[in-house]
Amino acid sequence: MIVGIVGLPLSGKTTLFNALTGGSVAVDKFMGGKRETHRAVVDVPDERLERLAEIFQPRKVTPATVEYVDMAPVQREGGSRSGLDDEFLGYIRTLDELLIVLRAFEDESVPHPLGNVDPVRDLDELMAEFLLSDLAIVENRIARLEKTAHKTKNEEELFELELLSRFRTVLEENQPLRVLELAPEEEKVVRGYSFLTLKPTLIVVNIGESDLGKEQVWLDKFADVATVPNTRVTAVCAQIEAEIAQLEPEDARAFLDDLNLEEPARSRLIRDSYELLGLVNFFTAGEKEVRAWTIRRGTRAKEAAGAIHSDLERGFIRAEVVPYEDLVRLGSFARCREEGVLRLEGKDYVVQDGDVITVRFGV
Ligand SMILES: Nc1nc2c(ncn2[C@@H]2O[C@H](COP(=O)(O)OP(=O)(O)OP(=O)(O)O)[C@@H](O)[C@H]2O)c(=O)[nH]1
Ligand SMILES: [Mg+2]
Known part of the structure; x- marks a missing residue:
């Protein structure tokens, strides 16, 4: 299962990737625009696994994992509305979930591609790109189906045509496809298209150090988005989390206490992104190994x-x-x-x- 970290240039994607993976990929203010991505597999913290390990005292404990990919920034070629690079979009379509990083931290030494810090606008910008891209696919497919489906009266094609027409309406109203709660047979018909706005989406508002404790102020601005199915919104300071991820456990504890934080946001973020995937865990337990397995519901x-x-x-x-x-x-x-x-x-x-x-x- 792959979660892609996406966002505008310099929003803090690589910093958050480091926070999540405990890695130390260099962040460079002038790195914007590079295509290459980093990836890492991360253990999903699960209290149940710890309890089972206490009972069985196994030689090995194996948690579920999730893979994070730090993506190149979302940016339009030449600033036009022509949309994004096809290769880039094609890659995002292969991901199982999107983790959208929105910049809310102020830092004069880090330029903002749109001039000023405004995470609500940035989310609108990103969603507009994704909506347009999905709409193009929907319209193409509808045009093709309209040529054949009515003539052949093929039931599957008519079913798909009706479904995609509903999709078009939703997208034209500027809504992500996630607002539709699809029945399993509908989901099956459109799975192959890998619509971006249908993917589970975790929105991470990347706040500044001085806004720690004021998360709710930021989250309130996203109250509407948070009600969309398969969507979660959370606020973290990626910079601090990345620093904590580098510390030894005792030092990390002291650091968290200093900042009045209970646990690093890392554990919560990993759990959130894992839960959004809609997967189920079952366990095997014995003296040799206690292990979590991941399956679809x-x-x-x-x-x-x-x-x-x-x-x-x-x-x-x-x-x-x-x-x-x-x-x-x-x-x-x-x-x-x-x-x-x-x-x-x-x-x-x-x-x-x-x-x-x-x-x-x-x-
Ligand atoms: N003050 C502050 N600075 C941050 C925070 N998160 C990231 N930065 C800084 O913002 C700059 C860009 O961070 P990156 O993590 O490289 O951002 P990115 O989205 O990966 O950038 P590109 O991949 O180039 O688009 C770096 O100088 C970071 O140190 C934060 O929470 N607070
Ligand atoms: Mg980066």
């Missing part, structure tokens, strides 16, 4: 077993399932069996978030 037991190993899917017999809460409350699989909370499930069982699963299989 609605995945059935046999296929979920395949996430662990293809042999487990092929030779799937049944799954022994205990909800995480019960296992932590009772302290062992044996006690769960005695109490009747350990269930045997067949291949079609829909795996739930937090299930601890032992797969029985034979090959």
Whole structure:
């Protein structure tokens, strides 16, 4: 699962990338415009995994991960409304989620591409680009379908045409496609188009050091956006977070205390971006390893077993399932069996978030 960090030039993308990944990619005030990107795989903090590790004392603990990509800035070629570079947009379309960085910090030594600091306007600018790009795809496809669908009366094509017409209306009203809550069969029809405004979106307002504690003032400006489905808005100071990410744990604690912060925003941001992906975690637990596995919501037991190993899917017999809460409350699989909370499930069982699963299989 890949989360792309996108934003206008010099909004703090690389700084935030460093904060999230604990890395130290050089930030350079004059780097704007470079195409290359950085990427890193990051562990998703999960308290449940820690609790399971306390019980099983495994040799190894393996959390779920998410990958972050630090993107080149969004900027229009020659400042025209002609839209963005196709290659750049094509790449953004392959991402699973967008993390949009908006500059809210003041710093005279860092120029702003639009002249002054105004994160609400910057979000409008970015959304306008993404909306136009989606609209172009929708209109192209509608034009093609209109030529054929009415003649052939092909039901699938008519269904898609009707759906895309609704998309066009939404985009023309300047709304992201996320406002539509799609039924699974609708989602399936349009998945291949990878619409930008349909992707889960985490908006990060990058505030200045002096605005720490005044996050809500900034967040209030984005109250409307925050109500859009599959959208979250949060405020952090990327610069400080990047500095904290470089510290040893004790130093980081002291630093946070100094600033009256409870936890680094890093953990929260990673969790937010992970949750927005709409995925489900199940666990395997034993003396050897306690591990989190990532599957899509609605995945059935046999296929979920395949996430662990293809042999487990092929030779799937049944799954022994205990909800995480019960296992932590009772302290062992044996006690769960005695109490009747350990269930045997067949291949079609829909795996739930937090299930601890032992797969029985034979090959
Ligand atoms: N004061 C302050 N400066 C920041 C903050 N975040 C980033 N900066 C500074 O802004 C400049 C640009 O930061 P980058 O992280 O390189 O921004 P970027 O979006 O990756 O820039 P490009 O990739 O060139 O578009 C650097 O000088 C950073 O030190 C912040 O929260 N506060
Ligand atoms: Mg950068």
